[in-house]
Amino acid sequence: MTDASMPTDTPRHGKSIMVADAHTKKRNASEKRFQAYGLAAIGAGVFFLLVLLGAILSNGLSAFQQTFIEVPVYLDAAKLDKNGNRDPEDLKKVSTFGYNPLIQNAILEQVQAAGIDTPLDKASEMKALISASAAAQLRDRVIANPDLVGETVDFRILAASRVDGYLKGRVQREDLARDKNIDAVHLDIVDQMRERGLLAKAFNWEFVFGADASESRPEQAGIGIAMLGSFFMMLVVLALALPIGVAASIYLEEFAPQNWFTDLIEVNISNLAAVPSIVFGILGLSVFIQFAGLPQSAPLVGGLVLTLMTLPTIIISTRAALKAVPPSIRDAALGIGASKMQSVFHHVLPLAMPGILTGTIIGLAQALGETAPLLLIGMVGYIATNAPDGLVEGFMSPNSAMPAQIYEWAKRADPAYYERAWGGIIILLVFLLSMNIIAIILRRRFERRW
Amino acid sequence: MYDAPHTTERDVTQTEIKIAAKNVQVYYGDTHAIKDVDVQIEDKTVTAFIGPSGCGKSTFLRTLNRMNDTIDICRVEGDIRIDGEDIYDKRVDPVQLRAKVGMVFQKPNPFPKSIYDNVAYGPRIHGLAKNKTDLDEIVERALKRGAIWNEVKDRLHAPGTGLSGGQQQRLCIARAVATEPEVLLMDEPCSALDPIATSQVEELIDELRKDYSVVIVTHSMQQAARVSQKTAFFHLGNLVEYGETGKIFTNPEDPRTESYITGRIG
Ligand SMILES: Nc1ncnc2c1ncn2[C@@H]1O[C@H](COP(=O)(O)OP(=O)(O)O)[C@@H](O)[C@H]1O
Numbered sequence: 001m002t003d004a005s006m007p008t009d010t011p012r013h014g015k016s017i018m019v020a021d022a023h024t025k026k027r028n029a030s031e032k033r034f035q036a037y038g039l040a041a042i043g044a045g046v047f048f049l050l051v052l053l054g055a056i057l058s059n060g061l062s063a064f065q066q067t068f069i070e071v072p073v074y075l076d077a078a079k080l081d082k083n084g085n086r087d088p089e090d091l092k093k094v095s096t097f098g099y100n101p102l103i104q105n106a107i108l109e110q111v112q113a114a115g116i117d118t119p120l121d122k123a124s125e126m127k128a129l130i131s132a133s134a135a136a137q138l139r140d141r142v143i144a145n146p147d148l149v150g151e152t153v154d155f156r157i158l159a160a161s162r163v164d165g166y167l168k169g170r171v172q173r174e175d176l177a178r179d180k181n182i183d184a185v186h187l188d189i190v191d192q193m194r195e196r197g198l199l200a201k202a203f204n205w206e207f208v209f210g211a212d213a214s215e216s217r218p219e220q221a222g223i224g225i226a227m228l229g230s231f232f233m234m235l236v237v238l239a240l241a242l243p244i245g246v247a248a249s250i251y252l253e254e255f256a257p258q259n260w261f262t263d264l265i266e267v268n269i270s271n272l273a274a275v276p277s278i279v280f281g282i283l284g285l286s287v288f289i290q291f292a293g294l295p296q297s298a299p300l301v302g303g304l305v306l307t308l309m310t311l312p313t314i315i316i317s318t319r320a321a322l323k324a325v326p327p328s329i330r331d332a333a334l335g336i337g338a339s340k341m342q343s344v345f346h347h348v349l350p351l352a353m354p355g356i357l358t359g360t361i362i363g364l365a366q367a368l369g370e371t372a373p374l375l376l377i378g379m380v381g382y383i384a385t386n387a388p389d390g391l392v393e394g395f396m397s398p399n400s401a402m403p404a405q406i407y408e409w410a411k412r413a414d415p416a417y418y419e420r421a422w423g424g425i426i427i428l429l430v431f432l433l434s435m436n437i438i439a440i441i442l443r444r445r446f447e448r449r450w
Numbered sequence: 451m452y453d454a455p456h457t458t459e460r461d462v463t464q465t466e467i468k469i470a471a472k473n474v475q476v477y478y479g480d481t482h483a484i485k486d487v488d489v490q491i492e493d494k495t496v497t498a499f500i501g502p503s504g505c506g507k508s509t510f511l512r513t514l515n516r517m518n519d520t521i522d523i524c525r526v527e528g529d530i531r532i533d534g535e536d537i538y539d540k541r542v543d544p545v546q547l548r549a550k551v552g553m554v555f556q557k558p559n560p561f562p563k564s565i566y567d568n569v570a571y572g573p574r575i576h577g578l579a580k581n582k583t584d585l586d587e588i589v590e591r592a593l594k595r596g597a598i599w600n601e602v603k604d605r606l607h608a609p610g611t612g613l614s615g616g617q618q619q620r621l622c623i624a625r626a627v628a629t630e631p632e633v634l635l636m637d638e639p640c641s642a643l644d645p646i647a648t649s650q651v652e653e654l655i656d657e658l659r660k661d662y663s664v665v666i667v668t669h670s671m672q673q674a675a676r677v678s679q680k681t682a683f684f685h686l687g688n689l690v691e692y693g694e695t696g697k698i699f700t701n702p703e704d705p706r707t708e709s710y711i712t713g714r715i716g
């Protein structure tokens with residue numbers, strides 16, 4: 001790009017420096033060109049980033065909103081508690097089938113009371129409007145508080161996925177012919193309910209904190225439990241990869257003799273960093289599950305696999321951070337009679353800390369977004385319906401992870417899951433962003449000048 | 451003949467040998483960096499190592515506190531005794547040796563910590579202070595020995611790296627002195643300093659001679675003439691000439707020394 005050789009035939013003496021000569025002009029032009037290339041590259045990068053963010057937000061934000069129906073439900077004592085003594089054990093005997101008619105009745109009454117014009121007049125015909133999860137939610141509430149039986153309670157019911165899709169523009173009237181789940185008559189009701197404020201979209205915390213649901217109930221699905229799975233995996237990765245990685249790097253960088261063996265280890269670590277993550281998955285399957293007998297789909301196993309995957313990243317960045325500490329600091333410590341170990345732990349390591357932390361958090365962030373190895377150890381496609389109770393359960397009981405959950409949603413047939421996959425990506429990105437911010441803050445805090 | 455600009459008073463009555471080196475060979479891999487060096491360094495004396503760059507002054511200096519151990523490819527042969535004890539003996543822990551033989555480096559290298567912590571570090575790891583007041587005293591004494599106390603006494607907890615180059619180097623000397631060594635090795639301690647800072651450090655070196663055996667590597671012949679009582683001239687890994695500084699500069703025996711001093715080699 002730059003021209004080092006000067007043309008020998010141009011006599012430079014006696015020329016005014018007020019006029020740029022041809023050589024200078026050429027040099028300046030090439031410099032400008034180079035800057036333009038750089039700007040163009042950055043511009044393209046920013047453009048694609050914006051497109052990506054725009055796509056994610058426009059597709060995913062709607063997942064955080066869900067359509068709800070507010071309805072007063074009469075909890076008929078004759079149906080729910082035949083003995084009349086409000087005994088929770090008795091109440092548990094009534095399955096969700098006992099609650100469904102109550103809810104459907106309530107909706108029908110509301111529709112009729114609001115004067116909504118519809119040919120439908122049977123309670124069971126309201127079924128298409130409400131989520132299949134509503135009965136279970138109502139039942140949970142009654143079992144938790146038996147005194148509600150016999151009362152009329154205000155209940156916020158998740159609308160059916162098709163109704164939600166209709167409000168979000170995903171379900172169009174033109175497509176109804178091919179849709180077995182909803183028809184024009186029901187959508188007429190929805191339109192009128194919406195006009196009267198009986199049915200509306202609202203922020204859905206269940207999407208953030210709830211559990212995944214079966215294929216037929218996208219409106220109920222949430223990423224919360226998978227988030228816990230990711231959390232427990234990250235605990236494993238942090239607890240193993242950070243100490244092992246840092247110890248290995250310190251040994252390799254500061255103590256190991258320079259011979260063919262350390263060279264071999266070095267080459268292997270660099271190569272491990274480039275090994276496709278699915279290979280680590282199959283390694284985890286055969287070593288941790290088949291050989292060591294650890295449970296399938298457990299965050300512990302996921303964490304172990306991700307630890308293997310993260311180690312090279314942490315080792316490489318830690319070694320770079322250690323290398324960047326000026327050798328004069330080591331000399332200074334050794335020169336006043338500090339041992340190698342003291343010079344490393346008192347002086348070198350604190351100076352390398354910002355780099356180590358950054359590397360670790362980047363490694364963690366990579367691990368957090370990793371999906372492929374989880375496929376092989378059964379953390380994809382498993383639906384955990386409850387949050388694990390306690391730490392041991394958290395590590396050992398089957399679970400999924402955020403990226404695995406996103407993948408799972410993305411491959412489901414119902415288009416309602418499509419928006420949830422994008423919504424999951426938003427949550428994952430929020431996590432990655434916060435981790436990066438933490439990395440920056442830690443780096444600032446630990447950074448010292450010398 | 452080179453005329454020394456200012457000759458310090460030569461103390462020729464001191465003859466107690468601190469360091470005795472015999473047949474010392476140093477190799478870096480296949481490079482023979484120090485060839486068959488014999489030298490006897492006296493106590494309470496400043497000994498200067500001079501010679502053209504690359505002749506092995508630093509290498510030889512670093513054999514005296516076994517800093518060369520940290521270089522994988524470096525190999526030392528021969529016999530080096532401090533107070534009659536072989537420092538390359540298997541029983542010698544180099545870490546312990548370095549507490550006894552302090553070192554000051556070419557580039558000032560204070561730790562990125564406070565001035566106080568810089569000086570206190572050595573006494574702390576060697577357990578020289580029983581309590582905080584003790585440590586405070588050691589730090590103050592060392593900083594006074596380093597001739598920097600007056601400049602830093604009001605900001606002991608400011609970072610050592612915030613000082614000027616000359617102050618940093620005197621801080622490093624104070625740090626080396628704080629561990630109460632018996633020998634002080636200095637590898638071109640003034641090469642990164644301006645003339646004023648240099649003369650301050652030179653004065654300090656002359657002071658230190660009262661308590662220590664000081665060995666200083668320098669590429670400046672004026673400096674050697676100003677601060678040292680003994681001078682060793684190295685050339686291509688050989689110790690060519692060693693003797694009273696006054697004699698080396700006024701009446702060298704070896705023609706190579708003469709050429710170097712008069713500026714024909716180097
Ligand atoms: N770490 C090292 N590895 C290999 N060779 C070295 C190393 N340090 C010094 N040398 C070699 O040893 C010789 C003497 O170097 P040095 O002692 O630094 O000279 P001086 O300090 O007199 O300038 C030089 O030829 C140099 O190239």
Ligand SMILES: [Mg+2]
Binds near residue numbers: 507508509637
């Ligand atoms: Mg040198």
